[in-house]
Amino acid sequence: MKKHLLLLFVACQSCVAFAQNSKTPYMTKSLSGAGIKDVFVNTSGGSISVSGDASEQPRVEVYIQGNNGNGDISKEEIEKRLQNYELSVTVNGGEVHATAKNKHNFSNWRNSLSIGFKVYVPKQVNTNLETSGGSIHLDNLSGNEKFETSGGSLHVDKLTGTIKGETSGGSIHVSNSGSNINLETSGGSIEASNCNGSIHLETSGGSLRLTDLKGTINANTSGGSITASNIAGEFKTGTSGGSINLTQLACALDASTSGGSFHAQFNSVGKYVKVDVSGNVNISLPGKQGLNLDLRGDRVEANFASNFSGTKEREKIDGKLNGGGPTVEVRGNRINLDLN
Template identity: 30%
Template sequence: MNRIRTATAVVVASFSVAAWAAIESPIHKTFNVAPGGTLTLEADVGDVRVSSGGTGVTIDVKRRARSEEAMRDFVVTFDQQGNDVAVRAKYDRPSRWFNWSNDVDATFVITVPSQYNLNLSTSGGDIKIGDLLGQVRARTSGGDFDLGNIKGPVDARTSGGDMSITSVRGRLDLNTSGGDIKIGEADGPASAKTSGGSIEVHRVGGDLFAHTSGGSISIDEASGAIDASTSGGSIRARFAQQPRGDSRLATSGGGITVTIAGNVAVDVDAHTSGGDVQTDLPITILGKQSEGDLAGKINGGGPRLVLRSSGGSIKLRRM
């Protein structure tokens, strides 16, 4: 019986792959543009892969459909205005919106000049962007983000995936409703929000806002002020140099560990209702202390460092 079921499963899987492969209709387009323009993509479905380094804009659309009718109804149009290129990939039968995505799939492989701006939107797919000099605005309703070295501001949002960026020069705004966020380096202000994952930041040169409703937060090196909060995990942060503003770290579901360089001066205000406060740093105590509280000055004091935990201990460590 198991052999019969296995054989049946293989046949079904093979038929499914064959059905997708039965109808393919690729599109190849090239556009002569100068650096500094903008590529706009609006797609009802499909993964998006963008690389830079070309002399113009090259677009390859790999369309796959289960039927000729579905392929005809998935309409891709192109428009060029000066150095700007716009692509629209829309399903032309709204009455079948509820099941059209099961009939059509696409992949957009795009090459742009090294200096170019991106405005990308897909309702069902991953977005991957390589190294780029320019502004990036990207949206997906159901996929992951993978961004390389971006020399320009980044605003990216997904309703259901992980987000990762190697580095960014400029303002960074990442938002996901269901995944992890990883930031390599950000030299400007950065915002990272997720409703269902962890946040990892290697280095941030500006102020950082990080919030998650379901994971931990890890910050390896911070130079600006930090506003970090989580409802379901621990927080770990390192201050390798003097912060330029007040910081607040708060968690309802874990502990907090802060590592501070020996020359950093801050005013500490720590409170936990789920553990104790520990420190191996010299601190000038202010006021009466209890097991779950610590208030005082490190190296004479400076910007405020507010630490709050409802589910664990708070630890201050020397770097």
């Protein structure tokens, strides 16, 4: 049975209208019994939130505020301004479609609105979300999640499945998620923690802060610094201008920076290590692991006991540690190697 709701100023039996403020929904639509599998949300300026928290009743909440410096406005004023917008929520065949957009490219900022949606659904749900300026929040979902904002931040927690998100300028926060993560921002910072699987993170100018990641990880920034701790699997990272500081590594590593210093501390080395930086390098390797060493720079310093065989010169080290193993290749300015 098809269920439709048009949120256009009329309060239907399945909707509740409230006096509007920044913490109270303008209208609410129950989704109980609708068997929701897919959520589509598109708004021209507000934020979007989708949650699969089992403690919440399935529903769509619509939030409306003024965009002219006065966020909380009367319901009467909202309904007057809504004449310039198309606002709808429909439920049909397991799909929720929530849309808010201005009519005929209406651009009067003084009378414009910020229209946001909060959607509460079962955990097993796919999403397709887009806003031209607000933030996007997703949590407790398992499925294919695709989302995009032109300027707001992205917040992701407890998602499993395919996760693809983009923002043109906001920051990204992702935690407790997997297994296929692809998140990009054109200018904000990225924080990722306790994630696993195939992980791709990219920013054009912000910093990267990564903790407790496991899998195939590709994380890059065009200009910020990179900080990472407790990384396992295969890790490729780079920055065009910042420093790199990595600790508690148990992974293969490919790292580069063309403008900052580099520090890495390994608990264990994976299949390879490749470091290429223009600044100074400090690297700490496990002293009991078998490794092949290929270190070259303006000056290379290391203190070995009898467990090293090979060539040790002022500008290079080439040889085997503990009989050899994965290759550690380092290129930099001044390189300092110590064993832990």
